Amino acid sequence: MVSIDDVAKRAGVSTATVSRVLNGTGYVSEETEIKVLKAVKELGYVPHVSAKTLARKKIFSVAVVISQRIKELIQSDVGIFYKIILDAIENTAGIYKISLDILLLDEVLQGKHHKYDGYILVGSDASEEEIEKISKNGKVVLVDHYIDGLRIDSIVSDGYDGIFYITKKFIGSGFNRIIHIHGPLKYYGFRDRYNGYVTAMTKFGKLPITFEYDDLHEEIDSVLRRALRDGVPEVIICSNDPIAIRVLHKLQDWGYDVPGDVSIVGFDDIPAAEKEGLSTMRVQKVELGINAVKRINEILSKQSIHPYKQCIYTTYVKRNSSVI
Amino acid sequence: MVSIDDVAKRAGVSTATVSRVLNGTGYVSEETEIKVLKAVKELGYVPHVSAKTLARKKIFSVAVVISQRIKELIQSDVGIFYKIILDAIENTAGIYKISLDILLLDEVLQGKHHKYDGYILVGSDASEEEIEKISKNGKVVLVDHYIDGLRIDSIVSDGYDGIFYITKKFIGSGFNRIIHIHGPLKYYGFRDRYNGYVTAMTKFGKLPITFEYDDLHEEIDSVLRRALRDGVPEVIICSNDPIAIRVLHKLQDWGYDVPGDVSIVGFDDIPAAEKEGLSTMRVQKVELGINAVKRINEILSKQSIHPYKQCIYTTYVKRNSSVI
Structure with a gap:
């Protein structure tokens, strides 16, 4: 043994x-x-693991389903977020007597594969109708994805809670001009984090100051110029690390001292954040993967079937881009 | 055996x-x-249960902590919600080799008891500072309570998701004038459900129409009169069962046919809902209790320590107060 x-x-x-x-x-x-x-x-x-799992002879078959977009992302550096989740799922499955295949969403929808006992859908590309279709074939757990009112088990990172936490932390340390630069609010993840910032600022009597930045359609320059118009903020909280890194570089180009003049905090903790010395709220990617495997095992072995959404809290990782 | x-x-x-x-x-x-x-x-x-639990010799000591207010509620009919949660906790603890005491919040805070391995805090009366104080003595799991940014394990019912689900269900069946009567929005639970209603209405291009009702300071009559001013709504979604039952009685007093003229839906599924034939979103109270015990066992036996919020989805229970 x-x-x-x-x-x-x-x-x-x-x-x-x-x-x-x-x-x-x-x-x-x-x-x-x-x-x-x-x-x-x-x-x-x-x-x-549970005594029931140990005693179980049957191996559960589970398909990990990703979109073509995520598959391509994983082959580049940008997809490291999903790669970590997928690796955690793959490396944990054996513990629960689960055999895994990684499949493409489109192929699963086209019925190109046999039925699996369970499906772990990673990422937010699957639509409500697509998820419902797959759930007719087997049990489904969503990872980093949630659909309002569909009542399918989901494992997500708690962006609201994480940004609330870091905003409150800066307010509690006496900072005043704390602004938020966020991605397009039509995406659930950005909206969730945005709500965390606005709720924290409002709760402690501060004016929320927010700037939307769509990295596909605009340069960070114009957004930052607007953000600096009323003076340099003390803290810039960004809704993900790529935005934070762009903000960091641009401010340094313009001669600002980070964190002397301004603290910058990101969200996700991608490898580039460590390289750049960026303080950030770490999304527990490994836990997202492990907990998805545990959950599908619970459901398949009927240990706890009533569905829920599990929102994993983030962890603050302080590096050099912030004073606290 | x-x-x-x-x-x-x-x-x-x-x-x-x-x-x-x-x-x-x-x-x-x-x-x-x-x-x-x-x-x-x-x-x-x-x-x-897990092999580790079976093999474990140690019995974990866990305190179930409730406020004086909840203790008094439980002695009356109104507190049945908490009584069901507490019963589920008590009846499940033995399975996980957990010994339980039920204690009053104030006494725990005053240090009147020895330290326990873990604390299950039921209900939303404990403040952030009080929870932090207790968490210095042992591991804490909150039930039906969550504090922004505190990152303490919580087991809650997903009110947002439940009200989104039922609102969408009526919209999908062709209903148009769907209104929401809710309790004071300063309470997290009411706000969460309110957001589910507003998000669903907005998403499907309907105008959200909401009325606040504070049962301590006003009669349902005046709220309902305002709600009926522009005609009888097709559906009234209420943010809990007591409000829904008052609405139901008053509309019947006034000669309306429920559900012929108007459908009424509550939230919680308290015993009175069954008695009154009220359709409602059931909060899975037993699961709230069971899952709290499972979670504190996981944490105490170090099977999964990183904290999260578990939002248990609600279940629609159709009775006679609604047409679908």
């Missing part, structure tokens, strides 16, 4: 770290988390 | 029903759910 020591050795970390990863404490870097889960998969290590 | 048949016999139901309750399908009445969980507790029946 494979022990936790074997996993630690293979991953080149301590057993305490393996244990932290498998227990979902998240106080390890994502890189390490991925390394540990990879070792778990390769060695076939089985940590604590 | 106690079998599922023993539980079924003691509860006076079929084994299939016992299995449905323990698997959280929720397609049984709350009365039956409570009966089954009571039998589970009395007989010490242990269904599928």
Whole structure:
């Protein structure tokens, strides 16, 4: 039988770290988390799972479904967010006696594959009708996606809570001019984070000041010029890391001292954030993947069937772009 | 060893029903759910739990903490909502080797009790500072309560999703004049449901028409008169059952045919809703309790520590007060 020591050795970390990863404490870097889960998969290590899962002979078949867009993203650097989630799903599945295939959304919809016991849909490209169609074939868990009123199990990151947290943190430390630069509000994720900022500012008697930035149709210059018109803000909270990094670079080009003149905070914690020294709210991507596997296992083994949305709280990672 | 048949016999139901309750399908009445969980507790029946829990010698001590206000409510009919949650917690704890005490919030804050491994705080009376204080003594799970940005595990009912669902359902069936009568929006629960109504109406191109009703400071008459001024609505969606029942009685007093003239839908599914034949969105109270116990067990046995908010979807219960 494979022990936790074997996993630690293979991953080149301590057993305490393996244990932290498998227990979902998240106080390890994502890189390490991925390394540990990879070792778990390769060695076939089985940590604590339900007695029912251990006793179960049947292997559940689960399809991980992604869109063509996400498949292409994953092949570039931009898709690292989804790659981490997918890796976490792949490396955890064996623990729950789940066999996985990764399929394209269009092919699944066209009926090109046999039926699976369950489907984990990653990303927000599947429409309500498409999700309903797939849910006729097997149990569905959505990851990083939620549809109002559809009542399908979802595992998402709590953007509202994360941006509320960081806005409140700056307000509590005496900062006043805190602005928010966000992506188009037609997207659920941006809207959710926007609401977190506005709610926090309003709650503590500050005026919310927001600027929409659509990276496909405009340059960050014009947005930033508008944002600086009334003086330099003390804090700029951005609705994701790519926006924050553009803001950071542009302000440095213009001769501002970050974080001396202004603190900048992103959201997601993509690898570029670490490289750029960007403070950010980390979306727990590995947990999104692990919890999706746990949830589909619970549903398929009928341990807890009533559906819910699980909103995983984010974690603040302070780096050099902010003073607190 | 106690079998599922023993539980079924003691509860006076079929084994299939016992299995449905323990698997959280929720397609049984709350009365039956409570009966089954009571039998589970009395007989010490242990269904599928994690191998780690089975192997564990230690019994976790958990305090269920309620305010004086909720304690008093439970002694009257109005508090049945909390009583069901508390019963579900009590009857499930043994399965997870958890010993329970029910304590008053004020006493816990005054340090009148020894420390517990974990705390399940039921209801929304504990303030942010109070929750933070308690979380210094042990792990905390909130039930029917959530605090922005505090990042403490919460199990809540998804009011936004539930009201979105029912509003969309009526719109999809061709209804047009759908109004919302809600409690004071300073309360998170009412605001959450209000947002579900407004989002659904707006999404499908209908004008949201809302009326606030504060049952402590005004009569339903004046609110309803305002609501009827432009004609009788086709559907009245209320933000809880007590409001819906008052609306139902008053409209019947005034000679309206419910649901012939107007459909009325509540939220919560309290016992009075069944008695009055009120259609309503059922809050899964038993699941709120069971899932809180499961979650504190996971946290205490370090199976999944990263905190999240679990929003349990509601279920539509159609009775005689609505045509669909």
